Amino acid sequence: MALAENRKRARSEGEKEARKAAILAAARETIAESGFDEVTMSGLAKRARLAKGTLYLYVATKEELFLSLFVAAMEDYVDRFEELTDPGTIAEEMTRAALEVPLFLPLFARLVAVIEANVGDQALFAAKREFGRQGARAALHFAKLLDLPPARGTQVMNTLMMALQGAAQFDITSRRDPAGVPEDLRPMLASHAFAVSFPPxxxxxxxxVR
Known part of the structure; x- marks a missing residue:
């Protein structure tokens, strides 16, 4: 009897993980096709082939879903950063990873004002704890690369990530269609592109710190 219950529980957990993955995939596909503003709970449920009520068992709002996407993107970003071995290429490699990790930049740009401001405390605090774990990994690697004390490595990492987030926010304006931007403002908006503003x-x- 106990074995049968364990098997049932395992199948149930497997189904839960599969549904979570389907929901995240549906969100990524919708954002890629139509942008953040077109993401709706009903649309996600349909794309993930779930009843809308079932979707709400896994995520309360679309912002909570965006937060889950960013947690995954941040983990991917830190994984890539930990592969860095040359301290002379930190700026370039941080830039490259930010541009290559799917949705990392647009989610980071929206993190505080849009995403975190519209999720419940439980989801927010869980994400903050995960960010803390990922930040500790990155800070340790910074300290090793730059031969710094751990506390100093944390300061450098935090400062770089704040600069990265600011550059991500400005990057949004650089993506406007130039045809709709007054000619005298085009150089300014072009300078806001992440690949231009963050490396320097x-x-x-x-x-x-060197």
């Missing part, structure tokens, strides 16, 4: 900011921060 990161190099400036790093120059102060």
């Amino acid at each position: 900011a990161a190099r400036l921060i790093l120059s102060a």
Whole structure:
């Protein structure tokens, strides 16, 4: 009897994980096709082939779903950063990883004002704990790369990530169709592109600790 119950529980947990994966995949597909503003709970349920009521068992709001997507993106970003072995390429590699990890930049740009402001405490605190774990990994690697005390490595990492988030926010404006932007403003918006603005900011921060 106990064995049968364990098997049933295992299948149930497997189904839960499969549904979570389907929901996240549905969100990624919708964002890629139509953008963040077009994500709706009913649309996600339909794409994930779930009843709308079932969807709400896993996520309360679309912002909570965005938060889950960013937790996954941040983990991927830190994984890539930990592969870095040359301290002279930190700015370039941080830039490359931010551009390559799916949805990392647009989610980071929306994290505080849009996403975290519209989720419940339980989801927010769980995400913050995960960010803390990932941040500790990144800070330790910073300290090793730059031969710094752990506390100093944490300071450098935090400063770089704040600069990265700011650059991600400005990057949104750079993606406007130039045809709809007054000609005198086009150079300004072009300078807001993440690949243009973040590397020199990161190099400036790093120059102060070397």
